[in-house]
Amino acid sequence: MSPRLAACEVCRKAKLACDHKQPVCTRCKSTNREGLCVYRASPFKRRRISTVSPSLVEQQSTFLRSPDPSPLLPRPRQNAYPNPGYMGFSSHVAIFNHISPDDDDNDIDAVNASHVTQCALRPMTDDDDDLMQRGAETLRQFIGTFPLDAMINLVKFWLAKGVNLAMAEPFVEQCVQTMKHLLTFLSQEGWHLAYAERLLRNSARPLEFDQETTLASFTAQFVHQNARWETLGIFFSAVSRAALDVAFFPSLYSTENEQYALRKMAMKASDQALEISLSLDCLNDVKLIQQYENFIVHTHVDGDQSFHTWRRLGDMITSTFALGYHENIKNKPNMPPFLVELRKLASARIYSSDKNVAIFLGRPPRMSKRFCHFQLSSSWTGFDSEAPEHIRDTLGGCGDAKASYHAETRWSALCASLKEEIMEMFCDGRRDTYVQRASVIQNKAEAYWDALPPHFRLEGSLKQSALNPFEKDFVAGVRLNHLHVLFLLRLLLLNTPAEPDTSIVEVAQQILSLVVEMILLRDQLVNSGTALVWKVAYYGLPAAGIILLAMLRRQNITFPAQRAWTKPVQDLTVFVAEIEAGAIVRHGDPNYALLSKAAQTIRRFLDSIHCEVAPQPESDNWASFLSQELWDFEFAFWENLADHPSLDSLSSL
CATH class of the missing domain: 1.20.58 (Methane Monooxygenase Hydroxylase; Chain G, domain 1)
Incomplete structure (x- = not known):
């Protein structure tokens, strides 16, 4: 006897036949309701309603008549065991690695890779109701206050000006398209609960890749029906940045106060999306990008001197170390070329941000080349570069390179590496060596400048x-x-x-x-x-x-x-x-x-x-000397003014 299968929530409420396909049944797919096609965790279990008081019974009856906010799918959970992330040379992993040195499975990089993604493969429980409810409320409030279609148009208008998010640039367009997909569900009752549930479930899945993975196939894992909280976090960051750069957008704001309100509320939505993502204790590349863009939003809304901004920079650097991106990324196994470049870009941008903010605030930097492999992208051109690595110069002179966020990151990282050396000199106090060491750094700076593509100078x-x-x-x-x-x-x-x-x-x-x-x-x-x-x-x-x-x-x-x-x-x-x-x-x-x-x-x-x-008082009357009205500013006025003796003292300038 075949097991009894439950219908998805859409088919169940409409009392229609469901073919039970997952993650999306055929009926929902054909009617563009993928975001609402979810299955309850315990579909045949009756819900108990306690009768402690008439008022509570009335509240629960009302609650049951509304869209079911309970978990509709087995929910991702925080790990029973902490996710350790990267484990370096002094850790127990490195020590135990010597027990079976010929066993490839004990390779530190392989162990670290399993630690980073293993959290998403553990059994799921029902202990994440709070995350789902918080996420649903964030969606309801933000999209209920500012129309989603208008925010999509704002970001598209902003992108048309030639700007973008510096690190999330390859994914922003797809994130915007994903939000357009959400528009079709906003009229559905309880859409925010169902969508928050789907986002939470997707966010706990690992992002899979191998050496043949392309940028497009990698992106497909977190957009459209695979949307995650990282996806929405990137979009919310784009909304806040667009509201900063576009001074007037009548469908959303027409005054400075309204503009600031959107910027701040988009930042809070970005914060909430980030907190939910990080609560799952399963780091990945897109989460790190989400953290960076959220940090940049805080610099614009809270300011560059804000403690909130400073703390988020520290959290981002912590994630970088936990992911192991302070090690030589090129040595990581089974990585497609685009992901190598993406991780180099992330590491370099975070490294330069650390140095620049440390100098700006006069505080110690958190990332040091003494303990980190200095990451630099393979060329100025970005992910589309096909030049073999062995023929690329370390400084990457490329005559056809274009101005881009990728090139800006590469140059900023080069300058940041020199700034770190200068900061170390400030602290070590060996003034007798300053001139010699400063000369070496200046020679490097000039060499870097000369090696730039000519049109960048x-x-x-x-x-x-x-x-x-x-x-x-x-x-x-x-x-x-x-x-x-x-x-x-x-x-x-x-x-x-x-x-x-x-x-x-x-x-x-x-x-x-x-x-x-x-x-x-x-x-x-x-x-x-x-x-x-x-x-x-x-x-x-x-x-x-x-x-x-x-x-x-x-x-x-x-x-x-x-x-x-x-x-x-x-x-x-x-x-x-x-x-x-x-x-x-x-x-x-x-x-x-x-x-x-x-x-x-x-x-x-x-x-x-x-x-x-200021000239000393003169006996000559200015008005009589100019022989015309003081408010007459024709050419003769300036010609006569230039001959005034009071201005003779300025002739040497």
Whole structure:
């Protein structure tokens, strides 16, 4: 006698025949209801209703008439045994490996691979109701507040501008298409419960691959009907980022307050999706990408100085180590080429983020080349590169390489490796070796710059380049990163930052001029890896500070006589004016306090300078000298003004 099979929930409630196919029955597949096609864990078990009080009976009766929120499938569970992840040379795994050295199954990499994925292969129990309910409530609230179709259109509009999520770029389009698939279920009663159940079940499955796996087949494991919480987390991050870059989108927001509300609620939805994913204790590549994009969202919503942002960076680095991506990724067995590049990209981007944030906040870095294999992608071109690895140069000169997030990551990692060496010199205190070691690092920095594809090097003015908005931002970012390495080297060699020398002032002026030019051309730029506000805070503020200190050290020299200060004063004036006008940050933005405080300091200095160079009262009357009305600004006005004796003192400038 064949066992009795239960119908899926859709067929059961509609009282229709079901062919019991899993994961989706034929009827649901033909009617585009894959997301609701779920099977109950105990379909023939009657539900008990206790009769402790009339009010409770009434509540439970109402509950039973609503869509069944109970588990519809065997649910993934948190592991009975902790998932150890990567186990290194000093662990018990390495020691026990010597017991049977000829047994390939005891290879450390093989053991680590099984530890990382084994959690998804364990039996499932019914102890994850809270995760499912939390996820369902997140979906209900977020999509109930902001229309899903409008958010999809916002992300698509944002992508059309040539921008994307830096690490999740290969998957964002597919994640958006997956959310379009969800649109067909929103009118169904209890859709959020059924969809949260499916997401939870899918999220506990391992992402499988072998040497023949392609990027498309890998992506298919977590999109459309295989959607996971990682998929939604990436989409929510894209929504928050799009709401930051698109100032006006009437179907979602038309005021700054509404825009900020969407950014913050999308961040909270991204947080919830990430927490559910991590609660399953089963790390994978997409979860790490989800963590990175969530971290970037927090930098935009909470700010670069926020403890929440700092903590998420630490969590992301912890996952990197647990996955073993600090080891040489090329040596891992059975990995397809695209996944090798993806993991290198993730490791390099997280490594450079660690160094940049550590420098920005003045805190110790968490990832060190002493304990990590420095990962660098095989070329500038990304996943589509087919050049054999043995003919690729370490620095990867490639004349046909295009500006991309992949190339930006590669360059940032190279610069971050030099910044780490400089940070170590700051801490070791061996000043007698500073000059020699700094010379070695500078030679490396110049060699890296020379090895860049020629069209990646910004040599002249940014406004004169015939590049698209992404490329302009890209070449400017590349140049700033290079100058920042030189800036840190010169800062290292100073006796004290309060006594800047000519060499650091020259680099600081180059940095400040480029940052100011980017501010003025901001409407012609799009984010190529880091936002403009980050470039202003990370590169611009230290450079402006050094210039101010240099000017203060030269108080004994009459300021107007110093021709070299004309350009810095102009740049500082524009820098302050743009900040005060709200062109970079507005009141309420996360980095507003940081930039506005710096602007106030610069403004006070500029005001004092202007007071010092103000001309003394002259006996000649300005109006009579100009022989015309003061508000008459025709060409003759400026021609006469240039001949005024009060301006003779400025002729040496």
